[in-house]
Structures are given as C-alpha cells and as structure tokens.
Amino acid sequence: xxxxxxxxxxxxxxxxECVTVCSAGGRKEVGLLSSALQSAFLSAGKSIDIKxxxxxxxxxxxxxxxxxxxxxxVDAVVSMACGCGVQEVARRYKNKPVFPAVNTKFMGxxxxxxxxxxxxxxxxxxxxxxxxxxxxxxxxxxxxxxxPCGGSTNxxxxxxxxxxxxxxxxxxxxxxxxxxxxxxxxxxxxxxxTAGGGGPRKIVREDLAG
Amino acid sequence: xKTNSILEKVLANGNLAVTSECGPxxxxxxxxxxxxxxxxxxxxxxxxxxxxxxxxxxxxxxxASILLRQMGLNPLLQMVTRDRNRLAMQSEIxxxxxxxxxxxxxxxxxxxxxxxxxxxxxxxxxxxxxLIQMVKTMRDEGRFQGGAEIENPPKMFIGxxxxxxxxxxxxxxxxxxxxxxxxxxxxxxxxIYNIEKFETWMEGVRNRGLHEKxxxxxxxxxxxxxxxxxYMKNKVPGMDVPDAVVARMAAKPKxxxxxxxxxxxxxTIQRLSQVKGVAGxxxxxxxxxxxxxxxxxxxxxxxxxxxx
Numbered sequence: 304x305x306x307x308x309x310x311x312x313x314x315x316x317x318x319x320e321c322v323t324v325c326s327a328g329g330r331k332e333v334g335l336l337s338s339a340l341q342s343a344f345l346s347a348g349k350s351i352d353i354k355x356x357x358x359x360x361x362x363x364x365x366x367x368x369x370x371x372x373x374x375x376x377v378d379a380v381v382s383m384a385c386g387c388g389v390q391e392v393a394r395r396y397k398n399k400p401v402f403p404a405v406n407t408k409f410m411g412x413x414x415x416x417x418x419x420x421x422x423x424x425x426x427x428x429x430x431x432x433x434x435x436x437x438x439x440x441x442x443x444x445x446x447x448x449x450x451p452c453g454g455s456t457n458x459x460x461x462x463x464x465x466x467x468x469x470x471x472x473x474x475x476x477x478x479x480x481x482x483x484x485x486x487x488x489x490x491x492x493x494x495x496x497t498a499g500g501g502g503p504r505k506i507v508r509e510d511l512a513g
Numbered sequence: 514x515k516t517n518s519i520l521e522k523v524l525a526n527g528n529l530a531v532t533s534e535c536g537p538x539x540x541x542x543x544x545x546x547x548x549x550x551x552x553x554x555x556x557x558x559x560x561x562x563x564x565x566x567x568x569x570x571x572x573x574x575x576x577a578s579i580l581l582r583q584m585g586l587n588p589l590l591q592m593v594t595r596d597r598n599r600l601a602m603q604s605e606i607x608x609x610x611x612x613x614x615x616x617x618x619x620x621x622x623x624x625x626x627x628x629x630x631x632x633x634x635x636x637x638x639x640x641x642x643x644l645i646q647m648v649k650t651m652r653d654e655g656r657f658q659g660g661a662e663i664e665n666p667p668k669m670f671i672g673x674x675x676x677x678x679x680x681x682x683x684x685x686x687x688x689x690x691x692x693x694x695x696x697x698x699x700x701x702x703x704x705i706y707n708i709e710k711f712e713t714w715m716e717g718v719r720n721r722g723l724h725e726k727x728x729x730x731x732x733x734x735x736x737x738x739x740x741x742x743x744y745m746k747n748k749v750p751g752m753d754v755p756d757a758v759v760a761r762m763a764a765k766p767k768x769x770x771x772x773x774x775x776x777x778x779x780x781t782i783q784r785l786s787q788v789k790g791v792a793g794x795x796x797x798x799x800x801x802x803x804x805x806x807x808x809x810x811x812x813x814x815x816x817x818x819x820x821x
Contacts, residue, residue, distance in 0.1 A: 453676030461750035
C-alpha cells in the first residue's frame with residue numbers, strides 16, 4: 304500500500320502461469336487483491352481506481368504487449384506475476400512505475416494442497432543424477448555436497464523439525480536403488496559460474512533465435 | 514612427515530595426543546585469549562581455536578591463533594565454510610602459515626539459525642570435504658584450488674570432525690571414509706558419552722581400515738552440572754547423552770556435580786584408551802579451560818612428550 308499511496312489509477316496485472324498454479328497471482332487473486340485494496344484505501348479516506356487484467360504469460364513480450372491500450376489511463380502498474388513478469392512489464396512500459404505485489408521466493412513443488420516447498424535453485428549444473436534425484440543444493444540447509452552434517456536427527460534437519468534432512472532422503476533413495484557405494488564418490492568443489500557466479504545468465508537457442 | 518606440526522609428530526611417535534580448545538572472546542580482548550592459553554600451556558599438544566562457533570561473532574580464529582602462537586603454543590586453526598568463499602579461505606590459510614600456524618580443522622560450521630545473526634547469508638561455496646581437498650592440494654601440489662602455483666605452499670596438518678552419533682548412523686563410517694579419501698590426516702570426534710555407540714562406530718572404522726589412514730582423537734567434554742547434561746541431551750543437535758549419564762550426574766548434590774562430571778570424563782578417557790584406533794583425546798571444556806590440567810593429569814596423560 305505504501306508503494307501505491309501516491310497514485311489514483313492503478314492497473315493490477317496477473318499472470319496465468321506459475322503464480323496461478325500457486326494461488327499467488329492469477330485471475331482469482333487479482334480480483335481479491337483489487338477489492339482488498341479498494342476497501343483498505345476507502346477506510347483510509349481515499350478512493351482509488353483499479354483496473355484488473357490477467358495475462359496469459361507475463362514473462363513473454365508478445366503477451367505483455369496486450370497492455371498497451373490500458374497504459375494511458377493509469378498512473379502506475381502493480382504486477383502479481385513473479386519477478387520475471389514484473390521486470391518484463393517494466394522493460395516494455397518505461398514511463399510507468401511498476402510495483403511487485405508478490406515476493407517471489409523459490410522454484411518448488413507442491414507437497415500437498417496449499418503447501419509448496421523448494422526443490423531447485425537453478426544452479427545450472429545438475430547433480431540430481433548422482434544424488435538419487437534429491438537436490439542437496441536446494442534442500443540441504445548448508446548446501447553440503449558430500450553428505451549429512453552432524454546435526455541430522457531422525458531424518459530431520461538441525462534447524463527445524465519441519466525440514467527434512469536432504470542427505471537422509473538421498474541416502475534412503477540410494478539404498479532403494481541399491482547404489483549405496485555411490486555415496487563414497489566425492490563431489491568436487493562446484494563451479495558456480497553456471498549458478499550466477501559468472502554474472503547474469505542467458506540461454507540462447509540458435510535454432511529458435513534465428 | 515608431511516608437515517612441521519607438533520601434533521603430527523606426537524601422533525607419528527605413537528603417543529596418545531591431547532588437544533583442547535579455546536573459544537575466542539566476543540570482543541577485542543586479547544587478554545582473554547592469553548589467559549586461556551596460559552591455562553593450557555604444557556598440558557596439551559595443540560589448542561583448537563574455534564571459528565565463530567554456534568554462529569556467534571567472536572574474535573577470528575586466525576587472530577586468536579596468532580596470539581596463542583606468539584605465546585609459544587600450538588594453535589589449531591578451525592575454519593568453517595559458512596562464512597567465507599574459497600578465495601577468503603585460501604588467503605587466510607596463507608596468513609596462518611605465515612604466522613607459523615601449521616595445523617587446522619576443516620568444518621562446515623553451525624547454521625546461522627543457532628547464532629545471534631540468523632539474518633545472515635551463509636556462504637557454503639565449498640563444503641568441509643571439498644575444503645580438505647583444497648588444503649591438501651595447496652600442501653601437496655603447491656597449487657591454489659584455481660590451479661595457479663603457490664610461492665612457499667602452506668604445509669598444513671589437516672584435520673576434520675566426525676560425529677559418530679548423528680543420523681543416519683549407518684552412513685557415519687562412510688562419511689569418515691570420504692574425509693579420508695579427500696586427504697584428512699586426523700579427526701576430532703563429537704563429545705562421547707555413549708561409549709557403546711562410539712565403540713560400534715570404531716568397529717566400522719577399523720573394518721574399513723580407516724584408523725590406519727588417519728589419526729582419530731576421541732572428543733570428550735566434562736559436564737559441570739546435571740542441568741548441562743540434560744541440556745546437551747535434549748537441545749544440542751547430534752549429541753547423544755544416555756539417560757544413565759544424566760542420572761549419575763543428577764544423583765549427586767549440586768555442589769558435587771562438577772566433580773562427578775570430571776570423574777566421568779576421566780573414566781571415559783581411560784576406557785577409550787583401550788579402544789584400538791583411538792590415537793588421542795580432544796578435551797572440549799567449554800568455558801572451563803582451567804579444569805583441563807586436572808583431567809589430563811588424572812587421566813595419566815602427563816607429561817606431554819617433547820617432540821620439537
């Protein structure tokens with residue numbers, strides 16, 4: 304609310320992809336946030352005009368182009384997409400302030416209804432083939448690549464009973480696969496260039512990029 | 514001999530080695546380091562200097578190690594991978610060696626969750642096993658991890674920790690095997706209260722012949738009170754304090770509990786001296802350094818050998 308306090312006409316933009324699946328920024332959440340903001344501003348003695356729109360994909364220029372006709376009538380944009388969507392809107396509409404409405408946290412999977420947990424850090428040099436399909440980079444609190452620390456207790460991480468010990472999971476899985484000896488292979492120090500250590504990352508598919 | 518480390522010489526001569534530790538102060542107070550060093554001088558072969566232990570900011574391990582070195586002690590530089598990337602770690606190893614510090618311990622470190630800066634980012638550029646590999650490459654190949662040659666490579670006697678009591682237990686011997694394969698020279702274990710479980714672990718260690726490839730120093734910590742025993746049993750991750758030990762402490766009146774803790778510690782040392790593959794003891798008297806001389810003496814570990 305602090306972000307948009309100075310503005311009267313807002314365009315609230317959702318995205319139909321990941322944030323919809325995660326119930327964070329799809330059409331439904333756009334509607335909910337819009338009415339919540341209007342009533343909050345109303346009770347603070349201010350009326351605010353909020354236009355709602357949800358794009359098929361907010362990280363793709365061709366969909367973001369759809370917003371062109373709506374831009375003249377608004378003072379600022381609030382995006383409910385992930386950080387990629389927010390930045391794509393900001394890149395296309397350089398003269399409009401754009402604010403994020405969600406805090407993008409991680410790439411994860413749904414553990415059960417309403418619960419999502421981190422699975423991948425996008426480090427660009429995948430270890431899953433040798434760690435039983437469980438990622439120690441994303442799922443070990445110390446990012447240990449060669450086994451559990453001394454704090455693993457009853458399958459749980461020392462930082463919380465709510466967090467599984469990734470190395471317990473890896474070990475259980477290696478046993479199920481009959482690959483216990485694989486644990487003895489030392490995973491060497493990682494080259495973090497593919498994980499962002501080499502600067503912002505880009506993928507170019509020559510066949511598609513032309 | 515791989516290094517000039519006194520600890521290496523003591524172990525290579527077949528003596529039971531004795532190490533202890535000094536936690537640096539939470540302030541720029543060199544006197545406190547020197548005071549602790551003074552208490553341990555002559556009673557131990559090397560003094561571990563912890564590195565922001567329990568993720569609380571303290572004087573650096575290197576800074577406090579230099580102070581101890583200047584007193585003529587043999588500091589054992591602890592280094593955690595939590596706070597520094599590989600550039601910072603390698604430069605610190607060079608600094609340590611330039612100050613005559615030739616023994617170190619490679620650790621991943623306690624998670625910031627437990628300390629007073631839970632909002633800090635952990636580094637973990639490399640893990641403890643990769644740190645062992647890096648220090649060994651620096652020593653044996655005279656190269657940095659990035660491949661470039663080192664002028665006057667640091668010859669470090671390389672240690673690491675092992676926790677025989679953490680889960681999954683069946684993996685614990687293999688984890689040590691990995692540290693040995695990475696190039697570790699000696700191991701200091703987690704505090705031992707559950708002697709049977711430690712002996713089971715040692716059997717696994719001997720079955721893989723690991724006790725012949727590295728020196729294993731058994732970790733012991735004297736308990737000051739029954740309260741401390743309960744705390745360690747229930748609150749410290751990876752610690753195994755059997756009920757019988759807690760009960761034995763609690764059976765004594767409060768003013769006798771510290772002495773009981775010392776007795777248990779000495780009995781543990783004497784029993785573990787008989788375990789094949791135990792090469793020495795690491796006495797972690799947390800903020801109780803002054804008790805170490807009594808433990809070393811009563812355990813029959815004096816005088817310390819002169820090997821220089």
